[in-house]
Amino acid sequence: MVRFLRIVYAAVAVLAIAACGSSPQTARPYPVRNINVTVFSSQGGGSDRWARHLALLMEKDLGVHIICSNLPGANGGSGAMKVWSARHDGYSVLGASETAMFFGVNAVAPTADQWEFFIAGGSPGVLAVHHSAPYSTIQDFVGAARNQARKIKIGNSGQGKLWNIKAVQFERAAGVEFQHVPYNGSGPAITALLGREVDAVSCSAGEVVEYVRGGLVRPLIITETYSMEMEPCGTIPSAAELYPERAKDFRDLFQWLGFMMPADVPSEVLETFGRAFDQAVRHPKTEELARAEKVRLLALRGKEAKDMALRMQSVASWFSKELGLARKDPAELGIPKPE
Amino acid sequence: MDFLQTFGATIADFSRHSIAFVSLENLALMLGAVVVGIVFGVLPGLSATIGIALFTGVTYGMALDKALVVLLGVYIGAIYGGSISAILINIPGTGSAAATCLDGHALALKGEAGTANTLARIASALGTLFGMVLFLFFTPLITRIAIQFTSPEFFWLAIFGILICGSMASPDLPIKGWIAGLLGILMALVGQEDIHGWERFTFGNPNLINGIPFVPMTIAFFGIPEIVKAMKGRGLSVASSVGVRRTPIAPVIRRNLLGILRWGSIGVGIGAVPGVGENIAAWVAYGDARKRHPRGREFGTGVYEGVMAPETANNAAIGGSIIPLVSLGIPGSPPAAMLLAALMIHGIRPGPLLSMENPGIIPQIGALILWGSIFMLVCGLVLTRAMEALLRIPQTILMPIIGVLCVVGVFAYENNPFHLVLVFGFGVFGYFLDRMGYPAAPLILGLILGNMADAFLRRALLLSHGNILGLINRPISFLFFLACALTIANQLGLVQRIKAILTQSRGARDSLNR
Amino acid sequence: MDQTSGTAHDNRSDLHDGDQATQLSMKSLRDKDVLFALCLIVGSASTLVYALHISFEAMKAVNAEFYTAPGFFVLIIAAALLILGSSLLRTALRQGGSLGWLLPRRLVASARTQAFRQTFTAFAYLFLYMVLFWQPVPGWGAPMPFWLNTVLFLGLMMITFARIKPGYIVVISVLTTLAVDGSFRWLLHVPLP
Incomplete structure (x- = not known):
């Protein structure tokens, strides 16, 4: 009896394999079936929220379901490799953020030149202090830092991550030295600021906006090329206005949220997906979300997005190397040094 | 007077919301959510x-x-549900139920699965309600304390947890509990560390950059060994005598009312500390119960308090972890972090202004927690009765099915096939550790706490520029340090020795005086 | 072990391995402790070296102090593990542990027992199940469908270990598969292969 069963099992296995192997492919215009978006970070983060929000709006336009799932790990490499190893046909899309600019030096996934980017926008960086801190302007803050090197503590979301690099860029522009204190994400860094463990925090405007509104945290400067309104503190100046000679530093590296696809996906597929993407980003609901989360919408794709990504990758990669974190030398990867 | 006024207003708001909750739709939603939550809790990996x-x-x-309604129902149900599989099959359905395994499953083997399940259910409900009360009335106060937790405090909290894991009951030599705990800590240190972003023990494998995840590891160290061991049995069921002995519950509860308050406070307190969560709360409460119990040495062999303490604390941590979430937008635990994300998707941005701009939100959430725990009591009763029948199924049939659920659970955790590789590898390791008499519990606790202890120790030293005094020069950190020191002294028998010396010298003085 | 006899432990753990005398199983535990303690000592010693290595490397590459270097805490834990490992070795040797069981002749003998065979088979089935879960089947290019894999796994497990009628095996494995597959795919939206 047992032997009989084993034979039955083997037969079932063979039949099933045969049945599933022969599903015919018809050539109809993209998209004919559901699109899978793999978000490369865990649920609830910025990239996840934005990918899900945009996917929901794009569904109507594309006429198919867009199913979002998360695959964190390897600093985004796990999700990226899942998309990369699937067929490059536009049905597997990566939900990504600027962390993808470190793929090359982290040696977890292909570099930016092998991807196509759909950039929705991002929240600007900000340096913020506790409301009871003795600095009311950025000048006070820089002055205090100048008097005592490495005494002012700046929390960030992790060594070598975007907000750490922003703080380093700022300290170089201002010619001072901070004590950088890395935390495991922006949330814990802001918590440390509220508990006054650190004097300031470098993070995105969206992440502190509620604390600013509640009067617990005071933003001092936007570490970008543009200033921003943050009630009730008025217009916060930008680092580029303060140090115009270093404006390029602040321009080339910023937070972005959006999608990525392998660059060799057929161009008409990229175009169809991109048109739906444009509409979703310009949707009033997206504008509302962007206002609440202090996100500046960009709606970049195609060559524009790629050029920007390549510039950003070069800045990010060489910074990574400088901080001793690059697993692969950017020069070896053919990533040019930023001018 | 002012305080009394707010107190009364809160009670009035809370009762209003509790009554307003009653509608067919709400009740149906809550019922469904709690049942789904319990199922999530029961299934390993989810x-x-x-x-x-x-x-x-x-x-x-x-x-x-x-x-x-749905999200809180799932939260409450899931934290409770973990205890059912911990008791019945010795595999914690959620990480927070790992401490419940020790005494819960031991009770099931003694034929008291029914008693253990009832105790776990009542303790969970009481814990949830206790957390709700503190959430309703003391949110501002607890927030103010929780925000005082900086790196040294986090470090000492982790060390405290590790000390508890060291003294965890081990089936063989006591030293094996410590070894398992340290192995867990070492496993936690795999991956990119928090301070310099340096990689440790990854040996170039990108899959290990973000560390060894803790949920799959509970399956590797609890699930796989149980499944493989069951295959060697002679096809027997876990316990042929389910619920033969039904101990009256009421006296046990009455005896432990004070304990429930204590474990509830531990749960709320640790839940409210940003990012720590119910896993540790359960262990700290278990350690507390063991230390204070007159038969503390028998913990791990089926003591009622060993089930009640962790279950009270992990459910009380729900209320605790929502406290900083509502008052500051800082989640107290990983599920609360998920809740925060859900609120943001619904257009609510938690922050210091949330309770000012939506004054109803605290009593409203309180009312939901109240209803959630009522539903949990009822659904739990029905579901556990049904599931206790599982114990009568021969293990050689039950355990393969559990095996499927474990593997699917690992895959559903993050859809990462690499986790299956990890689970198999560590499952084999876990099986041999089990055979050699090493408890899995301290290893898992070490895995949870290892990275926290490491990162916060070095961050504290970074902030104090290497000054060790920086670790103990604040009131809370000093208290924690004292607690740790006392625990070690107690473990090494120093306290008894000092006491003995004191009584001796007093005796000598007395005899001199005479 | 003696003070806990009569309680849950001897039911739960197979330390006593059924009918074998407690004395014998104690001896076999200590035997294994000797080997494991040696592994621990070697492992923690190499971890110590590794910790020092990464610490000094980090101190060279970036401005890390010794107390913030990546290996600082690893060093503490490895040192503690080294001490505990040595202490375990001492206890095990004192209580009669030895490495005699590692002789090839005796290893082969212990591999011939039924218990070993059952353990090995159970692990093999689990391994097969997990591998087939995501590995593309050779010559086909896609992983096996989840339901087929699960039916196969459950069937194999129960054919080998459970003593029930084959008809029940088919019914149980098919029902379980349907329930798991259905609920995960449709209710929880968890994508399964």
Whole structure:
């Protein structure tokens, strides 16, 4: 009896394999079936929220379901490799953020030149202090830092991550030295600021906006090329206005949220997906979300997005190397040094 | 007077919301959510965090108050549900139930699965309610304390947890508990560390950059050994005598009322500390119960308090972890972090202004927690009765099915096939450790706490520029340090020795005086 | 072990391995402790070296102090593990542990027992199940469908270990598969292969 069963099992296995192997492919215009978006970070983060929000709006336009799932790990490499190893046909899309600019030096996934980017926008960086801190302007803050090197503590979301690099860029522009204190994400860094463990925090405007509104945290400067309104503190100046000679530093590296696809996906597929993407980003609901989360919408794709990504990758990669974190030398990867 | 006034207003608001909750739709939603939550809790690999994450998507189109009903119902159900599989099959359904395994399953083997399940259910409900009360009335106070937790305090809290794991009951030599704990800590240190972003023990494998995840590891160290061991049995069921002995519950509860308050406070306190969560709360409460119990040495062999303490604390941590979430927008635990994300999707941005701009939100959430725990009591009763029948199924049939659920649970955790590789490898390791008499519990606790202890120790030293005094020069950190020192002294028998010396010298003085 | 006899432990753990005398199983535990303690000592010693290595490397590459270097805490834990490992070795040797069981002749003998065969088979089935879960089947290019894999796994497990009628095996494995597959795919939206 047992032997009989084993034979039955083997037969079932063979039949099933045969049945599933022969599903015919018809050539109809993209998209004919559901699109899978793999978000490369865990649920609830910025990239996840934005990918899900945009996917929901794009569904109507594309006429198919867009199913979002998360695959964190390897600093985004796990999700990226899942998309990369699937067929490059536009049905597997990566939900990504600027962390993808470190793929090359982290040696977890292909570099930016092998991807196509759909950039929705991002929240600007900000340096913020506790409301009871003795600095009311950025000048006070820089002055205090100048008097005592490495005494002012700046929390960030992790060594070598975007907000750490922003703080380093700022300290170089201002010619001072901070004590950088890395935390495991922006949330814990802001918590440390509220508990006054650190004097300031470098993070995105969206992440502190509620604390600013509640009067617990005071933003001092936007570490970008543009200033921003943050009630009730008025217009916060930008680092580029303060140090115009270093404006390029602040321009080339910023937070972005959006999608990525392998660059060799057929161009008409990229175009169809991109048109739906444009509409979703310009949707009033997206504008509302962007206002609440202090996100500046960009709606970049195609060559524009790629050029920007390549510039950003070069800045990010060489910074990574400088901080001793690059697993692969950017020069070896053919990533040019930023001018 | 002012305080009394707010107190009364809160009670009035809370009762209003509790009554307003009663509608057919709300009751049905809550029932469904709690049942699904319990099922998530029971299934290994599916935790409260994943439950809330999955249902965030499902509730996307609902109104906010309905979505909150679902999400809180899932949260409460899942934290409780973990205890059922811990008791019945010795595999914690969620990480927070790992401490419940020790005495819960031992009770099941003695034929007291029914008693253990009832105790776990009542303790969970009481814990949830206790957390709710503190959440309703003491949110501002507890927030003020929780925000005082900086790196040294986090470090000492982790060390405290590790010390508890060291003294965990071990089936063989006591030293094996410590070794298992340290192995867990070492496993936690795999991956990119928090201070310099340096990689440790990854040996170039990108899959290990973000460390060894803790949910799959509970399956590797609890699930796989149980499944393989069962295959060597002679096809027997776990316990042929389910519920033969039904001990009256009421006296046990009455005896432990004070304990429930203590464990509830531990749960709320640790839940409210940002990012720490119910896993540690359960262990600290277990350690507390063991230390204070007159028969503390028998913990691990089926003591009622060993089930009640962790279950009270992990459910009380729900209220605790929502406290900083509502008052500051800082989640107290991983499931609360998921809840935060869900709120943001619904257009609510928690922050210091949330309770000012939506004054009803605290009593509203309180009312939901109240109803959630009522439903948990009822659904739990029905579901556990049904599941206790599982114990009568021969293990050689039950355990393969559990095996399928474990593997699917690992895969559903983050859809990462690499986790299956990890689970198999560590499952084999876990099986041999089990055969050699090493308890899995301290290893898992070490895995949870290892990275926290490491990162916060070095961050504290970075902030104090290497000054060790910086670790103990604040009131809370000093208290924690004292607690740790006392625990070690107690463990090494120093306290008894000092006492003996004192009584001796007093005796000598007395005899001199005479 | 003696003070806990009569309680849950001897039911739960197979330390006593059924009918074998406690004395014998104690001896075999200590035998294994000797080997494991040696592994621990070697492992923690190499971890110590590794910790020092990464610490000094980090101190060279970036401005890390010794107390913030990546290996600082690893060093503490490895040192503690080294001490505990040595202490375990001492206890095990004192209580009569030895490495005699590692002789090839005796290893082969212990591999011939039924218990070993059952353990090995159970692990093999689990391994097969997990591998087939995501590995593309050779010559086909896609992983096996989840339901087929699960039916196969459950069937194999129960054919080998359970003593029930084959008809029940088919019914149980098919029902379980349907329930798991259905609920995960449709209720929880968890994508399964």
